[in-house]
Amino acid sequence: DTGVSQNPRHKITKRGQNVTFRCDPISEHNRLYWYRQTLGQGPEFLTYFQNEAQLEKSRLLSDRFSAERPKGSFSTLEIQRTEQGDSAMYLCASSLVGGYYEQYFGPGTRLTVT
Amino acid sequence: DQQVKQNSPSLSVQEGRISILNCDYTNSMFDYFLWYKKYPAEGPTFLISISSIKDKNEDGRFTVFLNKSAKHLSLHIVPSQPGDSAVYFCAASGRGSQGNLIFGKGTKLSVKP
Numbered sequence: 001d002t003g004v005s006q007n008p009r010h011k012i013t014k015r016g017q018n019v020t021f022r023c024d025p026i027s028e029h030n031r032l033y034w035y036r037q038t039l040g041q042g043p044e045f046l047t048y049f050q051n052e053a054q055l056e057k058s059r060l061l062s063d064r065f066s067a068e069r070p071k072g073s074f075s076t077l078e079i080q081r082t083e084q085g086d087s088a089m090y091l092c093a094s095s096l097v098g099g100y101y102e103q104y105f106g107p108g109t110r111l112t113v114t
Numbered sequence: 115d116q117q118v119k120q121n122s123p124s125l126s127v128q129e130g131r132i133s134i135l136n137c138d139y140t141n142s143m144f145d146y147f148l149w150y151k152k153y154p155a156e157g158p159t160f161l162i163s164i165s166s167i168k169d170k171n172e173d174g175r176f177t178v179f180l181n182k183s184a185k186h187l188s189l190h191i192v193p194s195q196p197g198d199s200a201v202y203f204c205a206a207s208g209r210g211s212q213g214n215l216i217f218g219k220g221t222k223l224s225v226k227p
Contacts, residue, residue, distance in 0.1 A: 040219065103215060105150075
């Protein structure tokens with residue numbers, strides 16, 4: 001399978017704990033995006049990387065959130081001191097650079113903060 | 115304020131008939147539009163896209179129409195099949211957005227046998 005993969009698929013954590021999610025994009029894709037989706041809403045953009053550089057961050061990405069893509073391949077999204085409002089589906093997508101290129105999404109990580 | 119709006123939360127269609135899903139946008143800087151399909155507990159799956167230099171794009175049973183003056187696009191599925199039952203999201207991106215997509219809230223399509 002050469003699609004976007006995300007791990008874990010599900011994460012249940014207690015409020016105040018830190019969590020980390022991983023995304024492996026399609027291998028030839030330079031761009032990697034993180035989105036968050038809550039019930040009844042469409043995905044909302046969080047941040048994106050071109051190779052290893054983080055080029056844009058949404059206002060949704062509070063100081064408790066940090067994302068990395070150290071070697072321009074896989075990416076991690078860490079949430080520190082989780083809150084119940086962080087419960088959501090976290091989606092990763094990847095695409096080629098430039099022009100009009102569709103983004104391909106992974107299956108997502110469902111986070112539940114209790 | 116929502117820049118991409120899907121005003122119909124749900125749509126029910128008989129198998130074999132046409133499904134028409136609608137989407138409106140407000141930002142005139144958007145120049146690339148996409149439709150995604152999403153099943154429960156899965157990520158969105160890319161269906162079809164259209165750039166602002168076109169007004170129609172077809173791929174098999176799926177056709178997207180773009181009316182730039184009305185800031186409106188629609189997805190036509192002909193003929194509809196029960197396997198098409200899913201939530202459909204309209205998304206847009208534009209010059210200066212670096213490619214991040216702005217999504218609507220989705221329309222749940224049910225195709226009845």
